[in-house]
Amino acid sequence: SVSMEDFPGTRAAVDPSSYTSVKRITLAFYDSNGTEIQKSTQIKSNASTYTTFGQFSCSLPVGNYTLVAVAYDFFDGDDFALTSPTVAAFSSERVRETFCATQSVAIIDAAPQNLSITLNRINTKLTINSTDARPVGAINVRTTYSAASKGFNPTTGLATDANGFSVVNGLHQNVGALAVLANCAFIATDQQTMDITLEVLDGNNNVLCTKVVPNVPLRRNRVTVLEGQLFTPSSPSTASFTIETQWLDDYTVTF
Numbered sequence: 001s002v003s004m005e006d007f008p009g010t011r012a013a014v015d016p017s018s019y020t021s022v023k024r025i026t027l028a029f030y031d032s033n034g035t036e037i038q039k040s041t042q043i044k045s046n047a048s049t050y051t052t053f054g055q056f057s058c059s060l061p062v063g064n065y066t067l068v069a070v071a072y073d074f075f076d077g078d079d080f081a082l083t084s085p086t087v088a089a090f091s092s093e094r095v096r097e098t099f100c101a102t103q104s105v106a107i108i109d110a111a112p113q114n115l116s117i118t119l120n121r122i123n124t125k126l127t128i129n130s131t132d133a134r135p136v137g138a139i140n141v142r143t144t145y146s147a148a149s150k151g152f153n154p155t156t157g158l159a160t161d162a163n164g165f166s167v168v169n170g171l172h173q174n175v176g177a178l179a180v181l182a183n184c185a186f187i188a189t190d191q192q193t194m195d196i197t198l199e200v201l202d203g204n205n206n207v208l209c210t211k212v213v214p215n216v217p218l219r220r221n222r223v224t225v226l227e228g229q230l231f232t233p234s235s236p237s238t239a240s241f242t243i244e245t246q247w248l249d250d251y252t253v254t255f
Contacts, residue, residue: 002216003225007121016054016071017044021097023074026082027056029065029105034084037065043074062107068154071099071119087160089151093167095184098123102155122157123184124148124218128198130179130230134171137202138231141181142168144197148185148218157220159186164194168201179230182223191219200231209233 016022028039038060044053054071066085073096074080082088085102099119107113126143144166149159169181196216200209209231218224 002213003227004217004219005223005225007125007221007223017052021073022071022099024080025054025069025071026080027058028068028082029058029060030068030085031066032064036084037061039082060105060107062109065105065107066102067105067115067117068102069100069117069119070154073097082154085155086153087151088154089160091150095123095150095167095186097121097125097184098152098186100152100154100157120157121221122152122186124187124220125182125184125223126196126216126218127180127182127223127225128230129225129227131227132178132229132232133176134173134179135231136175138171138175138200138208139203140168140170140201140205141179141230142166142197142199142201143181143183144199145185145194146196147192147194148187150186152186158190159188162188162192185218187218187220191217193217196226198226198230 016025023044024041026039026041029037031037038058040056040058042053042056068082068085070082070088072080077092078090078094078096079092080090090096098121100122101117101119103117105115128141128143144164146164147162148164149161150165151160152158153160167183169183171179173179193215196213198211198213199207202208211230211234213226216224216226
């Protein structure tokens, strides 16, 4: 079965210091030519780099700028880069939960400006719930998006391509238990439908079982849930999945 649900937790705007899936915030200013004038990143775990997580202080010359703010989850081995107001990407294997906003800023004199910016979640999330037990020898699951991306345009919040990519999740549940795994991605439109391929792998990355779920609906700021027999091969005459979808309200983080 395929269904869609909201991200867990309140849908009201929250402070980034209280949201566990935001571990870094990058703030950058670009001039009218797209040249980076200033950029800084706060790391939640490194309290010495800031006074309050989510509060920035900076000085800019007089001029007109584009402000880009990206808040995102981050783990060891991740690699994220903000390159311009229209280009940002995770170059590591995984896409993480990501919030973003851009706006124009005019500095006309030496008077201070106070800006309060609301960042919206721009990624989609895919959760896979198995209804059959993890067998001996099943070590990982490779999820392949046929048309999603690891990169996005901060100005639009949409993916910079629709080439698709794969990500491998380890199975951390015990043998005999039901498996649950999840991945994030960026999509090229607010709502996008694509095929999802799930491959169960052994310890040598040999494919034990493959499931292709066609026409899976994905939407920004929503969780799409796939539920079915992940480890049991399907007979040719049996449909393994059905589709049911429901859009829900937005979730924002203010910093």
